[in-house]
Amino acid sequence: MPENGELRNSICSNNGVVLLLEEADAADWVYRGEGAANVVLGYAGSSPAFVGKVIRIQKSPRSMAKCTAETSTLSTHENLLWKEYIMSSTSKEISQLLFVQNVMVPLLGSEHVDPGMHVPVSRVFLEAVEKNILGQRPPWRVEGGKVNTMSDTALLISDHSIFPHGGHQDTRCISIEIKPKCGFLPCSRFIAEDNDTKRCITRFQMHQVLKLHQGEISQLSDYNPLDLFSGSHNRINKAIKALFTTPQNNFRIFVNGSLVYGGLGCSADSSNFDRGGELEDMFEGIIQADHGQRLETFLLLIGETIFSSRVLAPLLEAQKLDSLDIEGAIHAYYNIMSQPCHVCGDLVDSKTLQMYQSLHSISLEESVKIVRDYLIAATAKDCSLMISFRAGEHENYVSPYGKVYLESTNQSFDYKAYFIDLDMKPLKKMTHYHELDKKIIHCFKQNEMQQGPSSLCNRY
Numbered sequence: 001m002p003e004n005g006e007l008r009n010s011i012c013s014n015n016g017v018v019l020l021l022e023e024a025d026a027a028d029w030v031y032r033g034e035g036a037a038n039v040v041l042g043y044a045g046s047s048p049a050f051v052g053k054v055i056r057i058q059k060s061p062r063s064m065a066k067c068t069a070e071t072s073t074l075s076t077h078e079n080l081l082w083k084e085y086i087m088s089s090t091s092k093e094i095s096q097l098l099f100v101q102n103v104m105v106p107l108l109g110s111e112h113v114d115p116g117m118h119v120p121v122s123r124v125f126l127e128a129v130e131k132n133i134l135g136q137r138p139p140w141r142v143e144g145g146k147v148n149t150m151s152d153t154a155l156l157i158s159d160h161s162i163f164p165h166g167g168h169q170d171t172r173c174i175s176i177e178i179k180p181k182c183g184f185l186p187c188s189r190f191i192a193e194d195n196d197t198k199r200c201i202t203r204f205q206m207h208q209v210l211k212l213h214q215g216e217i218s219q220l221s222d223y224n225p226l227d228l229f230s231g232s233h234n235r236i237n238k239a240i241k242a243l244f245t246t247p248q249n250n251f252r253i254f255v256n257g258s259l260v261y262g263g264l265g266c267s268a269d270s271s272n273f274d275r276g277g278e279l280e281d282m283f284e285g286i287i288q289a290d291h292g293q294r295l296e297t298f299l300l301l302i303g304e305t306i307f308s309s310r311v312l313a314p315l316l317e318a319q320k321l322d323s324l325d326i327e328g329a330i331h332a333y334y335n336i337m338s339q340p341c342h343v344c345g346d347l348v349d350s351k352t353l354q355m356y357q358s359l360h361s362i363s364l365e366e367s368v369k370i371v372r373d374y375l376i377a378a379t380a381k382d383c384s385l386m387i388s389f390r391a392g393e394h395e396n397y398v399s400p401y402g403k404v405y406l407e408s409t410n411q412s413f414d415y416k417a418y419f420i421d422l423d424m425k426p427l428k429k430m431t432h433y434h435e436l437d438k439k440i441i442h443c444f445k446q447n448e449m450q451q452g453p454s455s456l457c458n459r460y
């Protein structure tokens with residue numbers, strides 16, 4: 001297992017000097033986007049060590065009065081969970097890197113994951129970055145958190161929205177980002193009878209109802225993750241169309257690395273965007289179809305790539321490591337924590353209580369495996385997939401990338417597909433997962449009572 005020092009020393013200039021990002025470097029880094037936990041910047045400078053890369057910088061919640069240095073390590077219980085993959089007393093930031101390298105890469109394939117490496121950053125660099133990007137960040141994200149200026153490293157990763165230079169004549173490219181969410185229906189015997197709806201309506205679709213109720217979105221998404229993961233051409237195309245229609249935080253398009261469709265670090269309302277007019281112009285020269293046909297052709301290209309690459313198959317397998325559902329895994333969590341089970345404590349029905357008691361008599365090893373698998377699956381349910389396309393060159397050109405052929409335009413494309421945001425989920429989130437699950441199902445059922453039974457059921 002690599003040590004902290006080794007990773008730090010691995011990003012060096014040509015003459016072997018460790019690169020440290022200083023105040024003057026900040027101007028070379030441009031805002032790309034952000035999620036709840038990190039801000040991502042692309043490189044616009046000329047240093048060979050950084051060309052074609054992005055840096056991912058941790059944020060600290062605004063509620064935290066002061067930024068704090070990320071010096072803490074995993075908790076004792078987390079060490080127990082991850083001991084086969086991560087040495088105890090490793091710092092949290094190195095643990096995250098080892099989690100991606102040792103847990104997620106073997107599941108998803110090294111050809112689809114770049115774990116990245118840490119690059120040292122000075123406080124003044126982070127302060128300058130924070131100032132430079134302020135005007136571009138969505139206001140609600142600014143309110144939620146700021147760049148953690150006490151971090152001493154940032155994660156340097158390949159820029160998955162562009163192709164590296166290097167011999168290819170045409171540098172134009174179109175990329176997409178999809179956050180597919182959970183692609184299967186749970187069938188755990190630990191799902192309470194009252195929550196049977198979970199067996200036929202996806203978590204994503206039910207969560208939409210809660211999000212609408214809470215004002216987080218303005219309309220329900222048409223997207224059904226089961227279509228995207230189905231392995232069927234038609235259903236994948238249907239999913240891509242739905243993602244385009246209601247992108248929320250599940251779909252984005254970039255041209256030459258710049259976001260041209262979908263929300264910047266937030267849930268995009270479809271109304272914010274020109275429905276295709278501008279995209280038709282932007283796709284000119286890359287998608288060889290008539291004006292008015294390019295967008296549709298591009299959506300078919302995405303569908304064809306997801307279908308033929310089968311890149312989502314290992315992701316679905318990783319998601320399915322959640323085999324007991326949170327309604328089962330939560331009991332194993334309380335076993336690990338050596339705490340009285342809050343769920344069983346509130347139960348009155350003796351039959352249900354008996355079913356869950358069976359989970360309280362398993363060994364610690366079994367509990368650890370259940371919760372570990374649940375958390376790995378949670379990462380797989382929350383990550384995103386970026387796919388970049390560029391026109392393929394002549395037949396003799398040996399490309400290191402995947403190839404996809406689009407019959408309608410008789411064009412072949414190079415593509416690369418990478419998963420991003422493969423962070424380890426904290427163990428303490430297990431109780432949040434259980435509470436959120438209850439909230440989602442409760443809100444969905446309330447809504448059904450008011451509006452009548454849902455037509456969403458996925459039992460075909």
Ligand SMILES: O=P(O)(O)O[C@@H]1[C@@H](OP(=O)(O)O)[C@H](OP(=O)(O)O)[C@H](O)[C@H](OP(=O)(O)O)[C@H]1OP(=O)(O)O
Nearest residue numbers: 035036037207249265378379381382423425429436
């Ligand atoms: O619980 P979910 O399904 O809402 O997922 C959260 C995401 O919400 P989403 O529904 O995709 O908009 C949420 O995304 P947003 O912040 O809403 O863009 C995060 O990805 C969150 O993960 P973390 O707390 O940053 O580690 C995600 O939390 P995890 O459940 O993956 O821990």
Ligand SMILES: Nc1ncnc2c1ncn2[C@@H]1O[C@H](COP(=O)(O)OP(=O)(O)OP(=O)(O)O)[C@@H](O)[C@H]1O
Nearest residue numbers: 033034035036037038040157158159160161420421
């Ligand atoms: N390697 C990359 N290449 C290009 N763009 C990237 C890369 N990594 C991230 N991005 C962009 O930055 C955005 C934010 O990154 P990321 O999802 O890692 O943030 P996060 O805070 O961890 O997200 P979450 O809210 O899920 O916790 C992504 O949605 C994507 O648009």
Ligand SMILES: [Zn+2]
Nearest residue numbers: 331341344356
């Ligand atoms: Zn219990």
